[in-house]
Amino acid sequence: MKKLLTTAAISATIIMGASAQAGTLDDVKKKGFLNCGVSTALPGFSNPTDKGSWKGIDVDTCKAVAAAVFGDANKVKYVPLTAKERFTALQSGEVDLLSRNTTWTLTRDGGLGLNFAGVNYYDGQGFMVSKKLGVKSAKELDGATVCVQAGTTTELNLADYFRTNKMSFKPITFDTADQTASAFDSGRCDVLTSDQSQLYALRIKLKNPKGAIVLPEVISKEPLGPVVRQGDDEWFNITKWSLNAMINAEELGVTQANVDKMKKSDNPNIQRLLGVTGGMGSKLNLGDEWAYNIVKQVGNYGESFERNVGEGSPLKIQRGINALWNKGGFMYAPPIR
């Protein structure tokens, strides 16, 4: 049934994809707000706060695009979507932008009539172990009992990794992430494996979060990023460069706090970014202050990361591979010039 539905949905989206129209920017401007598809709730990525607003690193991408288009990061209507609905919602025009921890793969990029506009979080499968075990690397996990969620690619990646490294392991599978975490907590397994972003969220739920560490190895590639409809290059560019502006701002040291002062900077890169010179905004059919508004209202990439998932949040995820390219990570944005 599921397969049939998916097939039907994909064939229907392909038909729709051909008829996808340009002009999302005009539509959005006419509506006066951005319809942004987010996750129903994923800690640190998008979740409703007790005040009823939304926060998270994916939510910040929505805000950045709204800031670039309207000069007001609050002109966003968040549409919570489940994993199964997300692509249809984008294709049918229910949302203008999908920013919902979606992994960039060839099938999705090529087969669904979608375009990935970049990567705002490099996720990947990792391991969490109890500190008491004294393990420093995943290579030392030979013979370990591993708690894993059943029926996920996580399970397959785990088997592949242990086979490639010629190690043995004993899997214990569970239906939900919470069950997996409580089994780890009660000592039924030595290791818990899941996507790294998930591991940090699960760690908070443990009785003693400080007693567990996440090992540095990442054994799968899960680049997550914002998605737009194929066939509207103007809108694709705006989304792509809104994200790039946040990353460039971090690289240039422009923050939410100093952005006004930075406008007077002599650095030509900063001047171009903030619209003092160069007229970059008009090339995207936006105002020249587009990136200034993003940094002023949302912050640069590093600030967004720290606030939502990093040290400033309960998750306390290390920057790791999500650090800037010149600081040992993968975050690299083409220059604004």
Add this chain to the structure above:
Amino acid sequence: MLEPVYSPAFKKHPLQWIQINLFYDWFSSVMTLLVGYLLVSFLPALIDWIFISADWFGSSREDCSGEGACWVFIGARFDQFIYGFYPPEEYWRVNLATVLLIALMVPLFFENFTKKAWLIAFLLIGYPVIAKILFAGGVFGLEQVDTEQWGGLMLTLIIATVGIIASLPIGILVALGRRSEMPIIRWLCVSFIEVMRGVPLITILFMASVMLPLFMPEGVSFDKLMRAMIGITLFQAAYMAEVIRGGLQAIPKGQYEAADSLGLNYFQKMGFIILPQALKLVIPGIVNTFIALFKDTSLILIIGLFELSGIMKAALNDPDWLGFAIEGYLFAALIYWIFCFGMSRYSMRVEAKLNTGHR
């Protein structure tokens, strides 16, 4: 004539009561001891966790000691559990609609209130319009609140109420249609029931939320809540139809023939003779369907609508409040239980009132 004689008054001594009810023979003695042991070993810890060691006041997770339940979490999010993302300054509209509904329902419980038919007609036709205006706004200077902002218990109740009110009449019509002698109508009703009953509710909701938008022209979006409500209503109407058909079949043939021989036409026969008897017979079945519907509303979380259990799930994923799943789900379960238990009690009352002694 003799006065009726009751069995001899037998006032039980407490010890006797214990002996008869708890230690009647060796089997019941063993069971009593076993259950008693379980209660003694679990209950104190449970009560301690829920009440004594629990944290009741505060505003963040730092206020929770972790020794007992952390009800601070429920407190911090209480408004959201009830109203979803409804703007706080507009809560009064939801409250007003609720108070109005209760005020309109109260007279129905009084035996000597005579205009019940009018009141019910108003409840079914007038009230939904008023409620819609209050909830959605956009007219009479009320600020517009989109259905995306509806949520929590409020959304659960709206969907359940709409489903209950709409599925009963549809179910009656379909049940009558299924027993109709006109082949086209009969087959239409049979296929409606078999299709709706033959697939899980989740499938219908998915069709409504994922497939339907693909068949509509781009840019035309049909409110997601509306789609979900139609799906749930049609689904429950099929079940309702079968429950009511059971009642129709239980009415003796003589009743139909008697109505016919009085010269009543079809609608008079059904409206005055058959349905009042049939519906009364199947009250437990109808209420059973209502309760199932009420709980089924929690399925709409899979299409991204935040009714009570959906908003609970969202709240549990807030990084500031990770790890309070037990408290959250206990609270949600309590609310569901209160409403389902209320419905069940109400149905018992109605049954007792309508009991004409045939059973």
